Amino acid sequence: MLRFAIAGAGVAGSYLGNMLARRGHGVEIFEASRPESHWPVCAWGASRHMLSRFSEKAGLDFEKYILHVGKDLRMDLPRGKVEHLELRGLVTYDKHRWERDLMKGVEIKFGTKVTKESFPFEKYDYVLDCTGLHRTLLPRSKEDFLIPAYEYLLEGVRGEDEFYTIGYEGAKGYFWYFPLGEGRGYMGAGDVMKKYRGVDEFFVRHPEAKIVKKIGRPIRLAPPKRMEPFFEGNVVGVGESIGTVFPMLGEGIIPSLICCDIFLEVLDESTKQQGKKFDTKKYRKKVLDYFGYYDDVYRIVRLKMDGKLSTIRHANLLMSMYRHMKKEEQRFGFEVSLDKMNRLVNAL
Numbered sequence: 001m002l003r004f005a006i007a008g009a010g011v012a013g014s015y016l017g018n019m020l021a022r023r024g025h026g027v028e029i030f031e032a033s034r035p036e037s038h039w040p041v042c043a044w045g046a047s048r049h050m051l052s053r054f055s056e057k058a059g060l061d062f063e064k065y066i067l068h069v070g071k072d073l074r075m076d077l078p079r080g081k082v083e084h085l086e087l088r089g090l091v092t093y094d095k096h097r098w099e100r101d102l103m104k105g106v107e108i109k110f111g112t113k114v115t116k117e118s119f120p121f122e123k124y125d126y127v128l129d130c131t132g133l134h135r136t137l138l139p140r141s142k143e144d145f146l147i148p149a150y151e152y153l154l155e156g157v158r159g160e161d162e163f164y165t166i167g168y169e170g171a172k173g174y175f176w177y178f179p180l181g182e183g184r185g186y187m188g189a190g191d192v193m194k195k196y197r198g199v200d201e202f203f204v205r206h207p208e209a210k211i212v213k214k215i216g217r218p219i220r221l222a223p224p225k226r227m228e229p230f231f232e233g234n235v236v237g238v239g240e241s242i243g244t245v246f247p248m249l250g251e252g253i254i255p256s257l258i259c260c261d262i263f264l265e266v267l268d269e270s271t272k273q274q275g276k277k278f279d280t281k282k283y284r285k286k287v288l289d290y291f292g293y294y295d296d297v298y299r300i301v302r303l304k305m306d307g308k309l310s311t312i313r314h315a316n317l318l319m320s321m322y323r324h325m326k327k328e329e330q331r332f333g334f335e336v337s338l339d340k341m342n343r344l345v346n347a348l
């Protein structure tokens with residue numbers, strides 16, 4: 001049995017807390033927010049298929065958390081173009097309740113902001129940095145790249161009952177409305193230029209919308225290849241802290257959970273073979289292998305942002321993104337078509 005401290009009770013921290021406790025390890029979670037204000041800053045959209053699998057492993061029935069099952073995603077594009085994606089499992093779910101339920105029975109200290117200077121690292125075999133964007137316990141990465149974002153939790157919205165996005169010119173970000181059922185939804189935007197087009201227009205179209213919360217934080221787009229080191233002392237990074245976010249969409253729930261499973265797989269193998277020593281080399285390799293193509297996607301996004309993406313010169317990058325996404329269609333929860341992908345890349 002190993003002793004773990006987990007910094008951060010987001011998707012990675014809460015899932016790992018559950019899964020480590022299940023394996024009989026000692027776990028304490030430290031979360032900066034107070035219990036009454038702890039709220040997942042996220043639009044709560046992800047693939048039902050994948051979340052059902054993770055939930056099952058953690059002893060939860062995902063069907064009980066689903067708020068809205070998407071059928072269609074409308075995407076408004078520059079110059080008046082519009083695309084529709086057929087949804088194949090993209091849902092919104094009650095992420096707040098899901099994370100709370102994952103942590104039932106696990107020791108958690110809310111209102112405890114962990115710092116490098118004051119944390120008692122020696123009390124634990126391993127300390128997992130699951131602080132997401134903050135990466136509090138790991139050194140900064142020189143190649144980090146963040147996109148500013150914020151959103152409103154709304155209620156009383158009428159006539160918006162599907163996923164809706166506006167893609168910004170040059171792939172500099174996008175606006176979203178993700179329905180949560182019964183007139184509730186998350187409306188917001190991530191935008192390198194901080195213009196957040198679509199937000200004011202949404203309020204003009206929906207004067208009936210009532211703001212319940214305004215939340216935000218930047219989203220990390222730099223993938224794992226650019227977010228090393230993953231370790232320092234007995235600290236191991238898991239989740240967005242080491243860049244597990246799909247750069248084209250700023251989508252990090254499923255990638256962070258996949259990263260947790262990689263961590264757990266390596267931990268199980270390591271403890272069987274070497275007792276208490278976690279195989280950091282193997283973890284690093286597996287993370288870099290699995291998320292390797294995120295770097296191609298990241299390069300596409302950055303080239304597009306800089307106005308330098310050429311469908312001919314960068315055809316290999318674009319094909320890599322398409323092939324990987326197609327292979328993992330269920331994991332994304334929407335149709336992946338080469339035609340549509342090309343049209344989108346050209347339209348942005």
Ligand SMILES: Cc1cc2nc3c(=O)[nH]c(=O)nc-3n(C[C@H](O)[C@H](O)[C@H](O)COP(=O)(O)OP(=O)(O)OC[C@H]3O[C@@H](n4cnc5c(N)ncnc54)[C@H](O)[C@@H]3O)c2cc1C
Nearest residue numbers: 008010011012032042043044045114131132239240252253
């Ligand atoms: C506005 C917005 C909308 C998004 N929408 C989606 C979406 O719809 N679908 C999707 O897949 N992804 C979405 N993402 C991305 C996704 O939410 C993240 O990538 C994912 O939650 C990362 O999980 P994590 O556990 O690594 O980090 P987080 O979920 O960010 O959790 C980090 C936790 O650490 C805590 N913490 C931070 N510093 C400290 C400290 N020093 N001490 C203790 N605790 C600390 C934080 O309070 C937080 O609870 C969105 C992101 C944003 C910002």
